[in-house]
Amino acid sequence: MERRTMLKTLSAWMAGAAVPVVATAAPPMPLKKTAVEWKSLVSPAAYQVLFEEGTERAGSSALNGEKRPGTFVCAACSLPLFDAAHKYESGTGWPSFWQPRPDAIGTSTDFKMILPRTEYHCARCGGHQGHVFNDGPKPTGKRYCNNGVALAFVPQGEALPALRS
Template sequence: MNQFLSRRTFILIPTMSFLKIIFKPMQVLASSLASKEEWNFSKDEWKARLSPETYYILREEGTERAFSSQLNNEKRKGNFHCAGCDLPLFSSDKKYDSGTGWPSFWDSIEGSVETKVDFKLIVPRTEYHCSRCGGHQGHVFNDGPPPTGKRYCNNGLALKFVPD
């Protein structure tokens, strides 16, 4: 009997800890998004506000084809805003050419994005969303340049560029 309990404990405790790691970021994201009533639109309201392609990325967490965004080559000074709610997310001085085919940044504007764990490709990735409307932007990786070492790999259709 003790052997059974120790095996059960051995299996359950790591599993429960793992589930807490997965669901805690999603709960934090959900609670912070719930407080943003003005951007709590229905599916049909979002579809009316956005193009089908932008809706797919922002609201269904889709991804555009690599090298398809004109923003990948944008070099002017300014800010990159969320295409859903116009919140500034990235400054042009934090943009760099990652060679991946998507607009990439080594840091976001403080408080502009929120993250959660994504298991769509089986291995965990860090997905990030606009902190105001919850629109999916892309994924952040730990292979970027100094000083942060981060690569915010963004869908171009999830952004709009506002020049200085």
């Protein structure tokens, strides 16, 4: 909720006015597994990126060239993270998106490259996906630079995989 909207709502509530309830989607329930459990569910390369915060080699993912309509999901837990309509060619060699799905990711700051960067991860399993930068296209100006091995693609019209439990 924007600050201005929140202040107006709070002011109306304090004045005794009825305040409408806005329904929002519930964030995904956290999923915790041991390293052994995750290793049994994903490839060694995916495990290294998702749970050891590695980075795949630029240009190595087939998903970088994926252009069909559909949904990109977390390779570990199958949570839908990005709509294909929000993917664009960034020229970096990694699948890039200008917007994630609501409640799909969490962020933190990492200092692995000395300067701070915003790392993002799956909101459900915590798997590392990539980093977000402020050099993307409109309307957000964001570039969610994703490791392809941390994603799976589901073409439009196919059922999304069940969330792993």
